[in-house]
Amino acid sequence: MKGDLNIVKELINHGANVNFLNKDGWSSLHLAAKEGHFDVVIYLYNISPTLSLTPSKSGRLPIHTAALCDHHEIVFQLLSLASNEETKQYLLNSSDNGGTNLLQNFVICGNVQIVKKLIDEYDVKIDYKDKLGREAIHHAAIIGNKEMIELLFEKGANINVQDNWDKFTSLHHAAKEGHVNVVKYLINVCRANVDIKDNHGKTAKDIGTLSLFL
Template identity: 30%
Template sequence: MEEALAWETDGMLPLERQLHEAARRNNVGRMKELIGRRVNVRARNHVGRVALHWAAGAGHEQAVRLLLEHGAAVDDEDAFGMNALLLSAWFGHLRILQILVNSGAKIHCENKEGLTLLHCAAQKGHVPVLAFIMEDLEDVALDHADKLGRTAFHRAAEHGQLDALDFLVGSGCDHSVKDKDGNTALHLAAARGHLAVLQRLVDIRLDLDERNAEGLTALHAAAEGIHPDCVRLLLGAGSNVNTLTQVTRPPHHHLPAAEP
């Protein structure tokens, strides 16, 4: 999902490149000209991106509608497994997501990392999109896990998305679920230094001394990530400080690295 990488247009014909650029910029007039010249609306760049991906990711309703009217495949995936629906959720474009759903997009889709619509919206903190997914789409699995064993709740915690986390809690998600490395949402928030999210997780009474597969608690994660404010919060909430002396393994093995 690296935009700079994905925007490269190697291997495309000149007019196909122009269609991608016009879709990305919502230049509908130019798009109509190119489509009138029978430019392939499903032409892919070197990472499999099509014009519809650019239009959906940028939130351009007119461009999306035009492409769909002229044969764009609503479920085309790029090399990362991202389709227009997942991109609209990732970037928080609710209206585009609704248009795609009404055009027959498969709602139970996931990318190569196992991210679903719910994961994408939660990780980026798009609460209106989360609400639409949960309230208007059928049979959405609230606790579906990605390839790392992480649910939307994990993703919201890991990326510091407090409003998304609150929405998921209110929707009845499983608070205690662990990923494949045994990390709870508390571990992930502590490792990244997300103080407000960590406070909320403490408030909803997650087990402060739950250990992951390496025997680490959230307190270890906060200490290793060099987040003293999170360490203080966890200690103040009752985390057992003695656990810090009970693990003898090199630091920074499985927990996600703290962002600058």
């Protein structure tokens, strides 16, 4: 966690178990990835490559942890170290217990350039659904990232797709969270369907009105 590679090496040289998992199922590689310690990540990987494929109890791999914390250098290094194409594809497309994958992790942390790179260079699909049926476009709307929505729309995201949890579209989510500029963009530029109703029969306008009183 502190990123002190010399101490890490000394501990391992004296018998520390590099594969030990804490009560949450986190390995030393998870912790180094979370804190962005590139050199420690590479060292631990070289000692035990299987750590990169060891999920925590929440189902997150170290690469997911790095992505959520926007440590993209670590993410792409772990991808480049994959022993074969099958392993690389697994890292690119695997998801945690909530069904959130690598692309959605970077959408959630708001890194537009890395999302673009994953789409353009790694062919990661933007219509992947998590366990609530939410796609990248839903997550972008929830956090109110207009630039991210612009990118996803340009890449072919379905603006009107409804999730499986409450049948919200991206417009519903943006309205609920009060992201006025995103709502305007979705309606005026993306031509989002304002008449789609959620599983309670409410349109995005209804949701937006309700949110004013919550």
